[in-house]
Structures are given as C-alpha cells and as structure tokens.
Amino acid sequence: MRLDEDDDETNSIWMHDFRRVVSHAKVTTHEVTSLLCLLSASITNRQPLPPYLKAPRPYSFSKRLEALDKDILSIKHIAEPGFAAFAVLQISTRCIVGDVERLVKYVTLIGLYTDSVC
C-alpha cells in the first residue's frame, strides 16, 4: 500500500495547513553547505577557521506552524500521518544543526581555532 499526497487521509484541514507550511519553509539552508566546506578546507590545509563564523540556527519550524494555527501541534492530531513526518523533520533538523555545532567545536578543539566561533 502506498500512501501518497493524493490519499484520502491527507485531505483534512490540518494536513492542508501543514503542507502549506512545509512547502514554504526552507527546511534546509545553504549555510550548512558553506560551513561544511569551510570546515573541510580548514582541516585539509591546517588553517584556522575564519573569524566570526556563525553556525546556522535551527529553523523555527514549530513557530511558523503555530502562527498558522494555534492548535496545530496539539496532542489530538497525533494520529495524523503528517504528525510523525513533522516530528521526524523537526528532530532530524535539530540533530543536524546540533551536529554542525559539535563539528565546529571539535574542529576548534584540535587546534584550528579562531577567537570567536558561533
């Protein structure tokens, strides 16, 4: 069985709202890419990271959702299939951002530090 966007379950209002937010949200950013490239270059060439480097902030996904509908994250929607999708997205995005922060930290720990990171 394949559940797709056209399925009946996705026709609820909740789903509609949710999809709208997801399609407008920039779930990923180019910042992460450039930061990773910088880390790579600095490790390869043993050069310190550039100063005033900022780790990307986690995208405030839930705030956007709540702006649309206050109850959108209430527990009564937990049976919605999209709810799990949202959870995975939110958690994994948070994890990735956390990992990038940690990467920067470790890279600075092995000596490629600058005065101010993050």
Add this chain to the structure above:
Amino acid sequence: MEQLLYSTGKTVLEFVQFADEVVAKGKLSRTRLIIPGAKRSWKWAKTFLNVEDNHGDDNMGDVHTHNNMLELGEAYRHRKDPEHLPPNTWFEKFGDKIRVFPWFLRSFESKYGFRVACATMTIAIVAFLHDTQSFFTKQRLVWATIMVNMSMSPTSGQSIFSFVLRIAGTTIAMVATLLIWYIPDQKTPGIIVLLFLFISAAFYVPIRMFRLRAIGIIGIVTSTMIIGYELQVRKVGEKVATSNGQAFYPIYLLAPYRLATVAGGIAVAFLWTFFPYPISEHSVLRQSLGASLYLLANYYSIIHETLSARMRGDEGDLNLKTSSGRKLEKARHKVFSKQMLMLNGLRTYSDFLRWEVPIGGRFPKKQYDSIIVCVEKYVFLDHIRQTVLTKSLLVSSAISVCLVMPLIP
C-alpha cells in the same frame, strides 16, 4: 513505514523479476564465462583513459585509502590552477604537456617510491661493490632486499604493524620447520607429509584472519623455502648446491639465518620509514577527514536541491534519464557510496594509529573519532530526511522517529 516497506518491496520484486527473466532465457542452464557487456566495458575503458590525464587532481580523498580511487566531484577534479590560465596557443598547450612530468615527480607516490628505492639500495649496494659481492650471495642477503620493499607501506603506523607481522611470521616458520624436519627423524617422506599439513593449517590465517594475513603467507613461504632448499641439497648433493656461491647450512643454522636476514631487512625498512620524515597516519587521517567533510557538504547540498525541487514540483518524470529528479538521484547515490567508502577508510586509519610510535604531544584521537561519528550520524540523518521528505511528502512513521531518537544529544 509503509513507504519504506513499499520501496524495499518494489526493489526486491524488480530483482526477482530480473532473475526470472534470466532463467527464462536459459542463460543459467549451462556453464559459461561471464563477460562484461559492451556498455560496462566502454565505461571501464573511459575511466581508464581518464585517470591518465587528470593531472589537475590534488589527490584529496584518494590518498591510498585501500586503493579505492575516490573522485570527489567536479570542484575537486578540475580544479583551476591559480598560477596558470588555461592554455590557448599551441605553444602554451605544448608547455602544459611538459608540465605533466614535474607534476608526476612531485606527486606523493613518486616521493614514496624514491624512499623505497633508497631503502632497497641500502642493502642492495652490498651486491654491487666488488669487495662485498661474494658476501651478499653467500649469506643470502637478497631475501633482506625483498623484505624491504615488500614490507614498507606509506604510513608509519601501518608499516610498524606489518613489520611486527612479518617478524612473527618468520619466527613461527623457523620453529615449524625445525619441528617438521626433526619429528620424522629427518626422513624425506615424513618431512613432506608434515610440511603439507603445516601449509594446509597455515592457510587458515589468510582466509579467516584477513588482517593478520601477512603472518600466514610469510610463514608458508619461508617454511617452504627452508625445507625445499634442504631437500634439494639432499637430492642434488652439496657440491652442486654450493656452485652458485651460496654457502650450505644445515637446517638448524639456515632457519635462524633466515630470521636474521628478515629482521635485518625490516630494520632497514624501519629506518627509512622514519628517516627523512615519517609520513604519519595523523596527516593522512586529517586529510581524509577533510575530504570526507567536503563530501558531506556535497551530499547535503544535493539533498537540499532534491527537497527544493520536490517542493517546487519540477523534478520531472523519474523514469526519464534526462529529468532533473533522476539526475539528482544518481548524484545522490554516487556521493553516498563514496562517503561510505571514505568512512571505512577513516575507521581503518584510526585503528592503525595505535601502532604508531608516539613522538611529541599526543594525537587528539578522541576528537577525531568524535568528528568521524558526527559525520556518520549526519549522513544517516540526511538520509532519513530525504526519505521522509522526498518519497512521500507527508507520510512517515513512528519507526523513523524511533530511529532518530537515540541520536538526540
């Protein structure tokens, strides 16, 4: 979860259908040689030719990671030379061809080759000088020469590891040959049977303990050579055997002599691993890590583009080869498999670090290991995101959540 199961099931079904098709064609009913198809051969030929002229390669990533040639994509392969513009006139083009030679000599591989040549010549010089020539032949120093270039490897930790293995292998072989020789009371048939048993048993090591394979192979080769020589002398007589300048030794002397030449060869190799400057695992690990982070950036941006394309709805038909979605998918798989290879290499190097002689401050192994773990987790997370978002935009499952849960810091 349905989505994941669905795609797994679909792939398996395709595979089964393919297998059925092959059976139906009758290809499996007779034994035949499998020859790669024309398309595959053409691809191989193309990559073979490509490798020869990509002299702009800066060897990132493919720094001897177990012979896995990794190409890190356009940005790394065709890196523009900041000191030279692309050639325009024929004279400039000709000059560019000349520049290939210094590039070749400057490469890491040639430097290492020069080092091995120096190490080999350190022993081989004995054979080329008039005064010591007969000594070289008499004492079988040629085995030490062979040992030098067989046991050297580019990074020092790996070298020390292989030195230990080779000395251990020779010691085991020495003990074993003495046992094989004296247990059957020096009778030829008994010796041959025991040697056969020993060799069969010794093959257990290269087959089951692949990391320690050098012990097994060296043990087999050395014991066969020692016993073979002794049996040969017994057959042809001492006079013929010594006619080439090699002195005859009885087995209780020959076996320790063999160990001594191996140890001598390895000592020289050891010296030349460290002498001008050691190529440590540290720098190789660092460079591979840099390359791996670059790949990670690559992977991330591919996923980013896939997601945006999916949300804009301009991925096109995935069954068409030219659609952007298909191209992205191909690129994604390529980078993903490269990253997996890279991570494997990283872990191997991290393991070899233990064998390195620590000189100076300690290596921040813990930090490096944490970076490697971070990269692994990252790839995994990106993979999940991609699966959740691209395959079916809004369907996911508690399973994915469970997968992610343990990773939360």
